[in-house]
Amino acid sequence: MAVTIRDVAEASGVHVSTVSRAFSAPHLVNPETRTRVLAIAEDLGYRPNRAARALTTGRTHNIGLIVADIANPFFPPLIKAAQAQARLRDYHVFVADTDEDPQVEEDLIQTLTKQVDGVLLCSPRLTNRTIERLREEVPFVVVNRRAKGLPTVLMDVGRGARLAVEHLTALGHRRIALVTGPSGSWTSKEMQEAAATMSDVDVVFLGPNPPTELGGLAAATDVIASGATGVLAYNDLVAIGLIEGLAERGKNVPGDVSVIGVDDIVPGRLSRPKLTTIAMPTAAAGRIAVDLLLQSVDSAATAAATMLETALIVRESTGKAHR
Amino acid sequence: MAVTIRDVAEASGVHVSTVSRAFSAPHLVNPETRTRVLAIAEDLGYRPNRAARALTTGRTHNIGLIVADIANPFFPPLIKAAQAQARLRDYHVFVADTDEDPQVEEDLIQTLTKQVDGVLLCSPRLTNRTIERLREEVPFVVVNRRAKGLPTVLMDVGRGARLAVEHLTALGHRRIALVTGPSGSWTSKEMQEAAATMSDVDVVFLGPNPPTELGGLAAATDVIASGATGVLAYNDLVAIGLIEGLAERGKNVPGDVSVIGVDDIVPGRLSRPKLTTIAMPTAAAGRIAVDLLLQSVDSAATAAATMLETALIVRESTGKAHR
């Protein structure tokens, strides 16, 4: 078995409680004793057992991070940042993938709850009602979805969409298609609302579509039929698929049609033409969400929504409108 | 506080140990009692505290998964698969990102070790010596790196490289450049060794290079200077960067030069031309690594190396050689 607090106590000739204090309440122990105990602990390679500690303190120093799909390029930067931030605060993170299944999501929360001090829900597929119920068991922070009464981290896609449409109109496009996402998506709704308020431009809504390349690919015919010369797609994957679909039908991007995506995922930077996109601050979202979570762990939860800025990144998939 | 085993015991009028048995040793308890206890537990919303259980059993039912960089597109499919497999076995997984820093990696292992039954090391940056030392503390399975004495999951890039070179020679290429990766990389070494044994073809080695787009971009001049018409790149990112670098210098892919990558990451499928590549079975690796780890948790570790097959995926970045 590994070295325990008792081993350290015996080796230093003090009681276990003194060793305990040497670590977690330094001011309560004689400085000399403390340094001696710490030295011996170091020597023996002692590391406190965090799980055992949690049993009495009620703090596991773990958090759960639940996402719909780890392999979706949108999430890894968020996971990475959340993990790094947690580590900074001396927290470990359980990462779990729900495979887009609400039932799995609920199960995961249930089994995780005893082992964590809080859970980060990223783009949850659960109903608000279920979340409402589960929050009794463990503190939540929700990312990328509006959940009233809960601390929330949102990214301002509404403003992003407006930026995108303005960019398009500035390039001379007068008819713009919004290729929407899944019907339940908060992001998609935000984009639609923002686009609907724009003047000086015709916006047609095409959707709902699956949030994937295939969704974009399939939307190409509708886009062409719509007569739009500028397109704002639900996300980068859809945009990339759309560009391919347009190419298959003889339409060049940005020559014939300009396309803008949302997210700024890696493949968008790497595909040709390089994708003009609305950058979502996923890393910042991960970092801030962790801080909010740890905050709401030891004080009352502030149920505020934090809105993060998005930015338009102009690359190669948008250009001047031609007559 | 949440509902504990004691609450269930009181509510069902039995002793806690009976409740415990109802869950973890069903055959030792009267079927009737068992169903009653289980019903009441369900009713109360009781979930055993796994951390507390671990204290006596020595099994945490957690594993650690340590990777160099979560955001590197190579890893997410592996993480996803590992996580899914772990869940299947009723295990939770801590995911940690070392940011390519060996020191962070060691720290992480140290602090994680008490909370997990084993650790999956993916493309570790630690020296073999350090790994050798740490294995005393916790069972390891190593992925994507040879570590003798430890259970290991490898992907057969050597064979992949041979397949790639054969594909190129079949297309008429007689002079092939191998754009290598970082000097310490096992994968890069394997590829070089495999390529060196090929006959009927000139292979020139260009490197070492950083394993990124930038690395590929920078390698373009050397590739052109080498006179090679076919290129095997260290990985897809390098291949994509290289294709861009070649384009900047007026060389078309696959018209003038054929390029093959390694990994089969998402951006490779999405970039233009679509990348011909050696597919690495990362999902399978994650799944198998988890099984090996859980296996070596409760029996003696089988220090064998498992070698997984790779496959050539021909897409658009390779074509006939021209004179």
Next chain:
DNA sequence: ATGAAAGCGCTAACAT
């Protein structure tokens, strides 16, 4: 400043 004792939630001998 330190020791003694109780207890966190659970399992595992040992009794009965």
Next chain:
DNA sequence: ATGTTAGCGCTTTCAT
């Protein structure tokens, strides 16, 4: 088949 007891590694009163 079930209850009793001890104990996992640690923290936290309560004494001294």
